[in-house]
Amino acid sequence: MNPKSNGHVYVVDDNLDIRIYLTDLLRQMDYSVESFDSAQSFLTQSFDVSPAVLVLDVRMPLMSGTELQQTMKDLGRQTPIIFISGESHSEEIIQAMKGQPIEFLLKPFQIQSLIDAIDKGLALDGQNRKNFIQKNEIRRKWQTLSARERDVFVLMLDGHANKGISERLDILPDTAKKHRANVLQKMQTPQLADLLALCKGLDPKAFE
Template sequence: MNSLGHIYVVEDDESMRSSLARMLKTYGYTADIYASPEEFLEKSVPVSPAAILLDMRMPSMSGVDLQKRLVDMGRITPIIFISGESMSHEIVTGMKQGAVDFLFKPFNLDEMLLALTNAVAKDRENFKKIGQSLSLRQRYESLTPRETEVCALLVDGLMNKDIAVELGTTNATIKVHKARVMEKMQADSLQDLVRYMIALNE
């Protein structure tokens, strides 16, 4: 059976760790458990789709401190905080840093499974966007310097004959460059090309 996703459990309470790991595997997830933020930073290997179940309060480092470390490292795996008490400033900080949910102990199973479903779906979507962005960047970087110029002028709305004047060449030559730009960028229309260039610059 295919896994629904991979869950990292970072929790200093041993019985809670074990209980969560068993529960996750029962419901179709793979799971790795870590007794401390330091162990997670040292041993975890990034995979996708995944989510992190992160205890807010641990002796050596708080959940939001670990979250900040991960953000600084460029790891964008969605985080669900689990906490025994609600501290509004921690919740605000966690949300600002990109947490997708908070579960307050004792939380029920349905609540946890819903949060995990949403977090893993978010990670899957993030991974897909990164893949598309890389592919788009690679396509753009395959353009020659002249094709890059033609691409920019097309997106600016210039007609072939205007581009020819701008670049000091012939209309026929611009037609060839335009065809190569559209082919390399995998754009079926000028609207597609404009959308792709907007996406590249976001």
């Protein structure tokens, strides 16, 4: 992906004219673009980059847009999706919306509506990527903790001080204090407040 671009856009549509039109238009607006004539081509030829968004036709031969949506979910590929469709039954729309796409646009759609959806998807993908990197870094640090330190870590997140930790784990207060200091050091958080901020919204059980 061009580092100077506004973001990366995958266009998947079996209609050649639409692919050419959207690719040329988006490149003129400084997005980097890859286009594919089928869901299978996208799966086998595209690279998973971030931030990116997928502009996806609903009705295509062999594998539909909603089937690609489910396949991506199964593969753990979380690129935000914008569906475009010339004609779709209500069942198709309902199925597509279950996967929580950024937008569902009916052809012919306003270009500004597409651009707004693309920018929203790129912002979401960028934030998801940052969250993923941060979570992996926290997990890496957590894995350096001993089994006892992990117990203390959980109690620290629950707001317990040395006394509470010693009582719950049946250890001496000085031992609890030592474990707390080790947790802060290994997690690279000088103060408890820093640890709480780092792990805000995370479930410690997810690290196990």
